[in-house]
Structures are given as C-alpha cells and as structure tokens.
Amino acid sequence: MTGIPLIGVLAVQGDVREHVVALATSGARTMTVRRPEEVAQVDALVIPGGESTTMDKLVRAFDLQAPLRERIAAGMPVYGSCAGMIMLADRIADARPDQQTLGGLDITVRRNAFGRQVDSFEEDLHIRELGGEPVRAVFIRAPWVEDAGESVKVLARVEHGPAAGRIVAARQGDLLVTSFHPEVTGDHRVHQFFVDIVRQHTATAHGATTGPAAPDQRERS
Numbered sequence: 001m002t003g004i005p006l007i008g009v010l011a012v013q014g015d016v017r018e019h020v021v022a023l024a025t026s027g028a029r030t031m032t033v034r035r036p037e038e039v040a041q042v043d044a045l046v047i048p049g050g051e052s053t054t055m056d057k058l059v060r061a062f063d064l065q066a067p068l069r070e071r072i073a074a075g076m077p078v079y080g081s082c083a084g085m086i087m088l089a090d091r092i093a094d095a096r097p098d099q100q101t102l103g104g105l106d107i108t109v110r111r112n113a114f115g116r117q118v119d120s121f122e123e124d125l126h127i128r129e130l131g132g133e134p135v136r137a138v139f140i141r142a143p144w145v146e147d148a149g150e151s152v153k154v155l156a157r158v159e160h161g162p163a164a165g166r167i168v169a170a171r172q173g174d175l176l177v178t179s180f181h182p183e184v185t186g187d188h189r190v191h192q193f194f195v196d197i198v199r200q201h202t203a204t205a206h207g208a209t210t211g212p213a214a215p216d217q218r219e220r221s
C-alpha cells in the first residue's frame with residue numbers, strides 16, 4: 001500500500017555496509033547518506049556503530065547536523081546502534097569536551113560504560129518485542145543507558161554479571177536504540193522490528209490512521 005520504505009544509513013563513519021545488508025534483507029530499500037540533500041530523500045535512517053566523537057565531528061563538518069536534527073524533530077524514524085545510540089541521546093554522561101549529539105531520545109548514555117577491560121562481550125538478551133528466541137547481543141566498547149525519561153520504553157537490560165539491570169535497548173516513539181550490534185550476527189530481527197516501525201510510521205503519515213495497523217505481510221523465520 002505504501003510501497004517499500006527507503007531507509008538511509010548514515011555513512012560518515014562506522015559499520016555502514018552491515019546495516020545496508022541487514023536492512024535489504026528485512027524488506028527495505030536502502031541508500032547511504034552523507035550529504036545534506038540526501039537527508040531529505042529517505043523515509044528513515046540508521047546510525048551505525050563506530051566512534052561517536054568522530055561521527056559527531058564529521059556530521060558537523062559535512063553540514064549534516066542541522067538537517068538531521070530537523071528531521072528527527074519532525075518525527076523521522078531513526079535506529080541508532082552503539083555510537084548511533086550515543087548520537088540519538090539527549091545527554092552524554094561523560095562526553096568529550098565539545099562533543100555534541102543529534103539528540104531526540106530522552107536518555108543519558110554513558111560511553112564505554114562496561115569498562116576498558118571488557119572491550120567486547122556477548123550475551124543472550126530476551127526482548128519481548130522480538131519474540132521468544134533470545135537475541136545474541138554483541139557489545140563492542142558499548143555505552144549503556146544511564147537513565148531514561150518517562151516516555152522512553154525499555155526494551156532490554158543486561159541479564160547477567162556486574163552490569164545486570166543496565167538498559168541496553170530502548171524506544172521512544174519512532175526512535176530505537178541498542179547498545180549492541182545486531183548487524184554482525186546474521187539475526188536481523190532488530191532491523192525487521194525497525195522496518196515495521198518505519199512502515200507503520202509511513203502508513204500513519206499517509207492518513208491511514210483509522211482501524212488497526214496493517215498486519216505484517218512478511219513471513220518470519
């Protein structure tokens with residue numbers, strides 16, 4: 001009815017290609033976004049993992065900050081993974097001096113929160129919205145959500161170890177964030193979940209607000 005959504009992947013820095021593949025196998029069209037005029041062309045955006053301080057500098061150097069902030073404020077769906085989560089946070093607990101974010105999500109994130117000695121680790125997370133099977137979450141110098149406002153829905157918390165209880169996936173409206181990297185595991189349920197958010201957003205924006213949301217047509221495995 002509303003066609004196949006076109007989802008951009010912010011491509012100034014980070015693991016862009018893996019997200020393009022994950023989105024393409026989840027029923028979206030994709031394009032990379034690195035120019036201001038490309039921001040206007042997409043229905044939604046993914047901000048990949050990478051290094052948030054570098055990403056912030058490049059976003060500003062490429063004149064992307066203002067157009068991205070405008071579209072986020074106007075309700076564009078965005079999914080941010082790891083550094084992308086930091087970019088979508090309204091507040092950073094331990095920002096580098098002069099580090100800025102795009103903002104939009106009423107959360108405070110802590111960068112490299114799990115400590116230097118645990119640079120990366122993996123854990124199975126149970127995320128109700130993604131069905132019964134746990135999600136293998138890969139954390140790479142990951143942030144966590146230190147605190148979240150009332151309109152933020154927590155989707156996942158660390159389940160084991162010293163960081164148990166820390167928030168690592170959340171949603172506010174059509175903004176979705178994960179501390180971990182679902183694009184590297186071959187399990188694309190997080191991307192499918194985001195594509196569904198984008199589909200519903202687009203359907204609503206086109207005036208299909210009466211009646212229940214269109215049922216998901218795709219087969220899931």
Ligand SMILES: NC(=O)CC[C@H](N)C(=O)O
Nearest residue numbers: 049050051052082083141
């Ligand atoms: N894998 C990642 O995206 C790491 C994030 C990085 N530690 C940062 O602060 O931006």
